[in-house]
Amino acid sequence: MGxxxxxxxxxxxxxxxxxxxxYSCVSELGERGLLEFRDLNPxxxxxxxxxxxxxRRCEEMEKTFTFLQQELRGAGRVLGPCPESPRAPLAREALxxxxxxxxLAQELREVSRNRASLRGRLRELRQYLxxxxxxxxxxxxxxxxxxxxxxxALSERDPLLDPSLHQHLDRKINFVAGVxxxxxxxxxxxxxxxxxRGYLVASFMExxxxxxxxxxxxxxxxxxxxxxxxxxxIGQKIRKISDCFHCHVYPYPESEASRADTMSGLHSQIQDLxxxxxxxxxxxxxxxxxxTLALPTWRVQVQKMKAIYLILNQCSFDVTEKCLIAEVWxxxxxxxxxxxxxxxxxxKSGSSVECFVQRIPTSESPPTLIRTNKFTAGFQSIVDAYxxxxxxxxxxxPYAIITFPFIFAIMFGDVGHGLLxxxxxxxxxxxxxxxSLRQSSNEIWLTFFxxxxxxxxxxxxxxxxxxxxxxxxxxxxxxxxSAWSVATMANHSSWSSAYLATHPSLTLDPNVTGVFQGPxxxxxxxxxxxxxxxxxxxxxFKMKMSVVLGxxxxxxxxxxxxxxxxxxxxxxxxxxxxxxxxxxxxxxxGYLVFLIFYKWVKFSAANSLEAPSILIHFIDxxxxxxxxxxxxxxxxxxxxxxxxxxxxxxxxxxxxxxTPLYLCCRRRVPRTGPPAPxxxxxxxxxxxxxxxxxxxxxxxxxxxxxGHSPDAKHVDFAEIFMHQAIHTIEYCLGCxxxxxxxxxxxxxxxxxxxxxxxxxxxxMRQGFVRLSYVGGVVLVPVxxxxxxxxxxxxxxxxxxxxxxxALRLHWVEFQNKFYVGAGxxxxxxxxxxxxxx
Amino acid sequence: LLxxxxxxxxxxxxxxxxxxxxxxxxxxxxxxGLYEQVSYNCFIAAGLYALLGGFSLCQGRLNKRxxxxxx
Numbered sequence: 009m010g011x012x013x014x015x016x017x018x019x020x021x022x023x024x025x026x027x028x029x030x031y032s033c034v035s036e037l038g039e040r041g042l043l044e045f046r047d048l049n050p051x052x053x054x055x056x057x058x059x060x061x062x063x064r065r066c067e068e069m070e071k072t073f074t075f076l077q078q079e080l081r082g083a084g085r086v087l088g089p090c091p092e093s094p095r096a097p098l099a100r101e102a103l104x105x106x107x108x109x110x111x112l113a114q115e116l117r118e119v120s121r122n123r124a125s126l127r128g129r130l131r132e133l134r135q136y137l138x139x140x141x142x143x144x145x146x147x148x149x150x151x152x153x154x155x156x157x158x159x160x161a162l163s164e165r166d167p168l169l170d171p172s173l174h175q176h177l178d179r180k181i182n183f184v185a186g187v188x189x190x191x192x193x194x195x196x197x198x199x200x201x202x203x204x205r206g207y208l209v210a211s212f213m214e215x216x217x218x219x220x221x222x223x224x225x226x227x228x229x230x231x232x233x234x235x236x237x238x239x240x241x242i243g244q245k246i247r248k249i250s251d252c253f254h255c256h257v258y259p260y261p262e263s264e265a266s267r268a269d270t271m272s273g274l275h276s277q278i279q280d281l282x283x284x285x286x287x288x289x290x291x292x293x294x295x296x297x298x299x300t301l302a303l304p305t306w307r308v309q310v311q312k313m314k315a316i317y318l319i320l321n322q323c324s325f326d327v328t329e330k331c332l333i334a335e336v337w338x339x340x341x342x343x344x345x346x347x348x349x350x351x352x353x354x355x356k357s358g359s360s361v362e363c364f365v366q367r368i369p370t371s372e373s374p375p376t377l378i379r380t381n382k383f384t385a386g387f388q389s390i391v392d393a394y395x396x397x398x399x400x401x402x403x404x405x406p407y408a409i410i411t412f413p414f415i416f417a418i419m420f421g422d423v424g425h426g427l428l429x430x431x432x433x434x435x436x437x438x439x440x441x442x443x444s445l446r447q448s449s450n451e452i453w454l455t456f457f458x459x460x461x462x463x464x465x466x467x468x469x470x471x472x473x474x475x476x477x478x479x480x481x482x483x484x485x486x487x488x489x490s491a492w493s494v495a496t497m498a499n500h501s502s503w504s505s506a507y508l509a510t511h512p513s514l515t516l517d518p519n520v521t522g523v524f525q526g527p528x529x530x531x532x533x534x535x536x537x538x539x540x541x542x543x544x545x546x547x548x549f550k551m552k553m554s555v556v557l558g559x560x561x562x563x564x565x566x567x568x569x570x571x572x573x574x575x576x577x578x579x580x581x582x583x584x585x586x587x588x589x590x591x592x593x594x595x596x597x598g599y600l601v602f603l604i605f606y607k608w609v610k611f612s613a614a615n616s617l618e619a620p621s622i623l624i625h626f627i628d629x630x631x632x633x634x635x636x637x638x639x640x641x642x643x644x645x646x647x648x649x650x651x652x653x654x655x656x657x658x659x660x661x662x663x664x665x666x667t668p669l670y671l672c673c674r675r676r677v678p679r680t681g682p683p684a685p686x687x688x689x690x691x692x693x694x695x696x697x698x699x700x701x702x703x704x705x706x707x708x709x710x711x712x713x714x715g716h717s718p719d720a721k722h723v724d725f726a727e728i729f730m731h732q733a734i735h736t737i738e739y740c741l742g743c744x745x746x747x748x749x750x751x752x753x754x755x756x757x758x759x760x761x762x763x764x765x766x767x768x769x770x771x772m773r774q775g776f777v778r779l780s781y782v783g784g785v786v787l788v789p790v791x792x793x794x795x796x797x798x799x800x801x802x803x804x805x806x807x808x809x810x811x812x813x814a815l816r817l818h819w820v821e822f823q824n825k826f827y828v829g830a831g832x833x834x835x836x837x838x839x840x841x842x843x844x845x
Numbered sequence: 846l847l848x849x850x851x852x853x854x855x856x857x858x859x860x861x862x863x864x865x866x867x868x869x870x871x872x873x874x875x876x877x878g879l880y881e882q883v884s885y886n887c888f889i890a891a892g893l894y895a896l897l898g899g900f901s902l903c904q905g906r907l908n909k910r911x912x913x914x915x916x
Contacts, residue, residue: 775886778886779879779882783883784886787890
């Protein structure tokens with residue numbers, strides 16, 4: 009396999025598609041998602057392309073679909089996702105889909121319109137009914153017709169003018185009844201009074217139930233008014249005024265009987281209308297059901313169709329041979345699959361001539377394809393975030409799977425926190441198939457979810473380094489008995505109680521026999537957490553560890569460059585670049601590592617007072633001086649160091665000038681050869697009727713540029729020299745600064761340890777202060793606060809910070825030793841299911 | 846867990862035990878007594894948390910059942 013080691017071989021190929029079967033072939037290829045199509049018509053605008061009509065048709069269909077979806081949403085229905093992924097439709101099916109969708113849209117529009125008008129009519133009828141009903145209270149006969157009129161006390165419900173009294177007055181009482189918006193009532197009343205003073209009686213009454221306002225759609229309690237007046241002109245005035253105020257005026261029949269008739273007529277009308285409205289609503293629901301069933305499939309189908317036509321637009325049309333030519337980037341391994349897909353496509357469209365694929369050589373750099381599974385995808389993505397690997401370059405991702413969590417763990421080392429992180433990631437991994445986790449819309453959650461394997465490994469490694477640092481929520485764990493014995497020291501120095509009382513801090517001298525019984529089996533001795541000079545010891549240990557790890561990491565990076573040089577057949581770079589680089593790195597910093605280990609091994613507690621300082625030795629090495637107070641580590645140290653420094657300094661000019669001089673010499677030799685054969689080679693047509701050049705896009709200028717002029721050579725040489733100089737400076741200075749940069753491993757682990765210790769001391773210890781049983785109850789909220797702060801500050805904040813610094817160390821210090829990262833990804837044409845809504 | 850560690854008189858947790866000056870006289874029994882008291886406090890707190898956890902679990906299950914019944 010080895011596909012994670014470096015990117016796959018990708019070739020440029022040409023597809024020859026028959027016009028009849030082009031559509032189904034591209035559909036097949038899209039279903040499998042193998043190839044990246046190149047645009048062969050970049051200079052043609054979107055409106056001049058071949059299949060613009062079909063694309064436009066798809067877009068029209070999409071407009072209809074959007075309208076349908078809006079209607080659905082307005083009716084409060086939710087569109088479910090498409091259950092299975094349908095294939096792109098053929099021309100006949102597409103036509104059918106278009107017709108059906110338009111028909112449904114038309115029906116929906118009509119039904120909605122009908123419903124709106126029915127509703128409006130119903131509303132009017134209801135208002136009329138209310139008007140009549142309320143108005144009856146004002147104009148109802150208080151006594152039967154035959155009774156003599158007798159004076160009555162005026163009650164509120166009686167009209168001020170009894171119509172029966174005025175029958176002989178020979179004036180006709182007319183009525184205007186209607187409905188008005190409640191906000192306009194007072195203005196209306198005032199205007200009526202001023203305009204028709206004394207000749208009318210107006211009464212206002214609120215409607216018992218609120219009704220919808222047709223203009224705004226909100227429900228308002230309308231006010232019914234009933235105006236009794238006499239005189240024609242007054243009537244006209246009143247009508248004009250009520251028109252101005254946008255009232256709905258209804259004819260008010262005069263006699264009781266006609267009123268009763270109208271009311272019963274209205275009742276029956278309302279009933280009929282309600283029945284019709286109900287049926288309309290039912291029909292609308294049916295139409296919406298149909299839409300809900302069919303719409304998801306249609307949308308996917310039309311989207312696929314549009315994608316296929318957009319791809320077909322990118323192919324060039326060969327008129328003489330009636331076929332479409334497409335240029336694709338295809339992974340070499342998949343060429344047989346592509347052929348298979350083409351065969352199936354031709355078969356499905358029923359054409360007799362088969363489409364085929366042919367590989368063509370190219371001088372362009374193909375895109376990078378690295379196949380990952382769900383585990384490696386996370387690590388590959390953090391490498392790609394820095395830069396996609398150049399074509400066939402060594403991929404740092406497989407090593408990052410281990411080194412990245414390890415470097416993170418060095419900065420994070422705590423058993424308790426690591427365990428929490430591990431359990432969280434384990435939960436995410438075990439539930440990774442649950443749809444509620446996958447389809448969340450929260451971006452931050454999705455980021456964490458994508459990196460669940462990353463977090464799993466980071467947690468696991470943190471548990472390991474936590475055991476090494478012997479820290480669990482900032483407390484040491486005593487798994488093995490401690491190697492230091494206080495009793496022996498006390499007996500040896502015969503500390504009395506008085507002595508202990510006056511000296512708050514005492515030293516345990518390891519030189520005394522029995523006090524120090526040998527190193528702790530795994531990790532740091534737990535007694536250090538009780539010591540006051542805990543940090544002094546730990547700092548020295550962590551600093552040296554960071555430097556050692558940094559140099560190992562960088563050396564590994566330089567060695568990875570070997571694979572690149574070998575693959576690209578640049579053997580000269582092995583000798584002229586790799587060798588001086590390694591010499592420089594090892595002579596200076598490898599020697600530092602050696603000094604660290606040597607001092608650890610050679611010097612023990614017995615001669616610790618005279619132990620030399622490595623730092624001063626290292627500085628003296630560069631300055632070629634010596635310090636008498638600082639004893640040499642071993643015999644002959646000074647000449648060895650001098651030799652190493654001279655070696656390192658000598659390797660710098662080799663690195664600087666080696667490769668450019670070599671390339672310059674190599675180019676000068678075949679300069680006499682004619683540049684013409686180079687051009688004619690590329691002019692060989694690969695197919696009849698095709699232009700010169702590898703790809704259909706190449707123009708005459710590209711072909712002729714194969715023959716360089718001599719002036720260009722000098723420019724090239726200067727460029728190479730400049731490039732190499734920059735590389736040398738970057739490498740040499742980088743070695744020094746990057747080594748120091750690895751000290752951040754020490755700094756961050758110290759910060760983490762101190763933070764967790766502070767959290768414990770400041771928060772948790774307060775819970776232990778009270779000794780009575782009340783303390784147990786107090787401990788509950790204290791622990792809650794401790795837990796929340798642990799998660800928020802130590803896990804999230806420190807975790808992110810350590811993640812960031814580990815990432816930076818990888819990207820800058822590790823990858824700039826060998827990685828170019830100037831490639832681009834292969835984006836195959838595929839109908840990805842998660843791009844659809 | 847903390848209760849267990851305090852009960853075993855773990856030396857690492859010495860600074861968490863609230864002691865005063867005269868606790869250091871008459872041998873280490875007093876300090877051990879203090880350790881044990883702190884450990885009992887821890888057990889009480891753990892017990893309270895277990896109660897709370899059980900209570901919230903029961904409530905959660907009841908609510909889920911209620912949702913089923915309403916539908």
